[in-house]
Amino acid sequence: MGVEHSTPGILLLLLGFLGPVVFLIRRACRGEEIYVKRIAGVDAVNEAIGRSAELGKPVSFTTGLTSVSPVLYACLGVLSHVAYRAARFRSKLIVPQYNPEAMAIVEDVVRDSYRDARRISAFDPQSIVFLSESQFAFASGYMGLMHREKVGSAFLFGYFAAESLILAEAGQQVGALQVAASVSPEQVPFFICTADYTLIGEELYASSAYLSREPIQLGSLAGQDIAKLLFVLLIVVGSLIATWNSIFPEAAFSNLGTLIRYPWSSLWEGVP
Amino acid sequence: MKSAEVDESYRKRAIRAVTFLAGLYFFLEFLLPESVLQTLGVSAAHSHISTGFIVVGTMAFGLGIINLFRVHGTKVVFRRKDWAFSFALLTGLICMMTVTGLDWLSGLSVTEKNAEYRNLGLFTEAIVSDAGSSPEEGRVLPPKQVRLAKLIEASHRLAQETGSSLDVLTDALPSQLKPEKRALFQQFSSQLRGRITTIVAMTPQELSSDEEILSFGRYLNETGVLYEKLLRMDYDVSLIKKVYLFFFEGLFVSLGSAMFSLLGVYIASAAYRAFRIKTVESFLMMMAALLVMLGQIPFYEYISGDLPAVRQWLLEVPNTAAFRAIKIGAAIAGLVMAFRMWFSIESESFSQQGGK
Structure with missing residues (x-):
């Protein structure tokens, strides 16, 4: 507290980004068709689970260093799908965990998926394994698990840091088909080098909608694209204003950044 | 239902x-x-x-x-x-x-000793401030002289306890310390003995002015800090601290470093797989990596003096643009996901995913 975090401009931007999302969620819920482009990495999710079932090997799904956050919820949509399929195909599912708070939620989601697949008796709470809250202890635990269980497919979804390559190499060494998705751009190159399929940034958020075809998720995905378009528009307008201001400084406009930063007090005291 | x-x-x-x-x-x-x-x-x-x-x-x-x-x-x-x-x-x-718990308790007992002196120091400040102001309604304070007598009594008791503890430390600790630490121990212990003598000799009559009371409070605080330093020397050579260091620095940190060092090997093996030129994209990636690597090493002078500038351009322009694009996309998606969580639109969908 004590810091002014936001301004009326931020509120307007938030409304601008979320407005299309709400609109398209409503449209999707009314049954209108929403187009989602094909993502090879997401198509590979089903392929990887099927491969594990054919080989009779376990499926592994880790959320890496993800804590309770929007990223975790994006991962849970995919985990739910993977757990459902693994249950239907009678494949063993292993979910190594780093964060105990996330683990409780993960366990609940996996149990629900087994119940939906009418295989609740096959659900083993011990398949959700808490390894460690220390980054490299988690990585070493994960490596050991991959080698001991000889997994057939591994999913690495969520937030990863320096341990990303260690985790992905462990899967590579046991010959697992790996699908990785990270919101941290720094780790994407490591996954591209090591995993069979990599989802980059927002594709992680899109994967759940793509797999489930659930109207709310599809609607919000389409809304996100419009929000991004708005963002690009702002970048273009901002660039044009900046260019104008540098060419004609005597007739300069206030740029968008300045407008967004006007504090709340400017509403009743007047724009400076 | x-x-x-x-x-x-x-x-x-x-x-x-x-x-x-x-x-x-x-x-x-x-x-x-x-x-x-x-x-x-x-x-x-x-x-x-x-x-x-x-x-x-x-x-x-x-x-x-x-x-x-x-x-x-x-x-x-x-x-x-x-x-x-x-x-x-x-x-x-x-x-x-177990070891961490015991280590924490040992560390706590060290700071507690200092806290007793610090509390007496705070008491001196309270005596002075209470004497200069009228007490709150319903609160009865003992006269200043009574409080000073209690202060001196508590100081004597604490100083005597510290003296006994110091005797035990002087008998057992020096032989376990390294020479430079031992010299430091001798210096601190003689200073502490001098302070104990001064505190034990103190009488309420010597604290006639507010300044003298406050000065005595500061003296007690400094004595507590000195005493804590000696106790910490003892704690540093204690068995529990050694066992803790063995587990934490000897095993945990070393094993973590060993895991981290695996990255060196894995980066090489992953790079070998990734840079096999099979497609146009992998050719472009290979070329970009080659230019960045050549621009980084001194060997570039034998090829072209422009390589560092090319490397810098690759990192600052296309690379940063791609990073920003990923971050903007992920941030908007995260915002939308947070919005769905806030209105509990997301939580319902896990168990009702129609596409299964």
């Missing part, structure tokens, strides 16, 4: 309501100006609310430990496959928890 279904319905509604209210609180706390939050009294309550969230998070930590005991305990008890690994893990966990 069955009773269980009604319960479940209420449970879901309660979760949604709590999620919405918590989201609303943090949204408004972020959005509204400080002056409005102060008027509403939110600023004053914010630290308590944040502490509440920390408490909930701390409670969840216990879940991790319970899970470890459940998963690995079962393996050990029923002698399942690879039970020896689980046994090693549980033994390590129990040892580390």
Whole structure:
């Protein structure tokens, strides 16, 4: 507290980004068709689970260093799908965990998926394994698990840091088909080098909608694209204003950044 | 509707309501100006609310430990496959928890001794400030002289205890210390003995002015700090500290470093796989990597003097542009996901995914 975090401009931007999302969620819920482009990495999710079932090997799904956050919820949509399929195909599912708070939620989601697949008796709470809250202890635990269980497919979804390559190499060494998705751009190159399929940034958020075809998720995905378009528009307008201001400084406009930063007090005291 | 279904319905509604209210609180706390939050009294309550969230998070930590005991305990008890690994893990966990707990208690007892002196120092400040102001309504304070007598009595008792403790330390500790630490111990212990003598010789009559009382308070504080330094020397050579250092720095940190060092090998093997030119994209990636690597090493001078500039351009222009694009996309997607969580649109969909 004590810091002014936001301004009326931020509120307007938030409304601008979320407005299309709400609109398209409503449209999707009314049954209108929403187009989602094909993502090879997401198509590979089903392929990887099927491969594990054919080989009779376990499926592994880790959320890496993800804590309770929007990223975790994006991962849970995919985990739910993977757990459902693994249950239907009678494949063993292993979910190594780093964060105990996330683990409780993960366990609940996996149990629900087994119940939906009418295989609740096959659900083993011990398949959700808490390894460690220390980054490299988690990585070493994960490596050991991959080698001991000889997994057939591994999913690495969520937030990863320096341990990303260690985790992905462990899967590579046991010959697992790996699908990785990270919101941290720094780790994407490591996954591209090591995993069979990599989802980059927002594709992680899109994967759940793509797999489930659930109207709310599809609607919000389409809304996100419009929000991004708005963002690009702002970048273009901002660039044009900046260019104008540098060419004609005597007739300069206030740029968008300045407008967004006007504090709340400017509403009743007047724009400076 | 069955009773269980009604319960479940209420449970879901309660979760949604709590999620919405918590989201609303943090949204408004972020959005509204400080002056409005102060008027509403939110600023004053914010630290308590944040502490509440920390408490909930701390409670969840216990879940991790319970899970470890459940998963690995079962393996050990029923002698399942690879039970020896689980046994090693549980033994390590129990040892580390015990040693850390004992180490924390030892460290606490060291600071507690200093706290007793610090409290007496605070008491001197209270005596002076209370004497200069009228007491609050309903609060009866003893006369200043009585409080000074109590201060001196407590100081004498504490100084005598410190003297006894110092005798024990002087007998046992120096032989365990390294020469430079031993010299430091001799210096501190002789200073502390001098201070103990001064405190024991102190009488209430010597504290006639406020300045003398406050000065005595500062003297007590400094004595406490000196005493803590000596106790810490003893604590540093204690068995529990050595065992803790062995477990933490000797094993945990070293093993973590060993895991991290694996990255060196893995980067080479992953790069070898990734840079096999099979497609146009992998050719472009290979070329970009080659230019960045050549621009980084001194060898570039033999090829072209422009390579560092090319490397810099690749990193600052196309690379940064791609990074920003990923971050903007992920940030907007995260914002939308947070919005869905806030209004509990997301949580419902996990168990009702139509595409299964």
